[in-house]
Amino acid sequence: MKRIAFLLVAVGVGVVAYMAPVSGHADEAASLASPIYGVTIPAGYRDWKLIAVKQLLFAGKGEQLRAQVGNDIAIKAFKEGTLPFPDGAIIAAIHWTRVPSEDNNKVLDGPFPGTQSFVIGTRVNVQFMVKDSKKYAATGGWGFADFTDGKPGDKALHETCFPCHTPAKDRDYVFTRYAP
């Protein structure tokens, strides 16, 4: 029995150790905490399930393509329509620049002449919303964080998070809906 327990532990550790470097972005290593909220980059978030996608034209930043992914608690709440989101829910918003795709356009020109196709360019930043109704009681139960290249944005930036999300108060301050 002892041998089996040992084996399971060894296999578990081995799998985790093997998978860690594969799981994506360099910004996961020893993340710094965001000001005000103290949120760090959750390990493995690039492997989370997709909530939805969007395009946003941001003043001075050009068009961005964005994807929102969620941890298991967030995805379950989205699928079941649970509001407010339970403690432990984390939503990640990954933002990229948007660039035209010549490869795609050439192909689309056959069936859809003149179609403009856009793909992602480079990573801009990643943002997180972390639900902890006690710790973040003053901001609707959400802690916010914005990281560029693994480094958190400054205090002034993080002061804008919650006011910007207040229009979505009826949906627990979350703009994104689950894309079917």
Added chain:
Amino acid sequence: MKRIAFLWGAVATLACVVSFTAPLSGHADAAPVAAPVYGVTIPPGYRDWRLISVARVGAPLNDLRAKLGNDVAIKAYREGKLPFPDGTIIARLAWQQVTSEENNNAIRLRSGTETRLSPEQVKKLLDESFVAGPPTNVQFMVKDSTKYASTGGWGFAQFNDSKPADEATHKTCFSCHEPNKDRDFVFTRYAP
């Protein structure tokens, strides 16, 4: 031996849990109907696969897209493996782009208080900001180098509301992907 029996019980329980959660997993893709030409069916649980990348196509399609991959696909992408190994499946989801009043309110708020844009500038921002609306269709590429040897090792499928598109549509798949032969006929790159 008893312990093993217990383990099997646990596995059976897990199977029940899985079958219970199945209806939650997104698109109404219950009864699998095979697509013409390639015989590809909708892979169960694909909506829960990991994200490869996102894209947008302008007029006349006006949609937002996400590419998801099964574990074989994601591993190949991250390791830069070409050609993709057998068992790879790539799913392309697409939704109509729609404007979101909630999002637009946030943009207006931010534009007014922070960046002090003119109403014309704000309108331009709103005109180019979209979220995913109703789904349009979902497409799959399934790698099987033996079965699909004559089409670069890929089987193709498109489903509209879980019904496969017609044979004529499926005859366009491979020829459209052919220009990207150097990347194993796959257009999408992994988004960092």
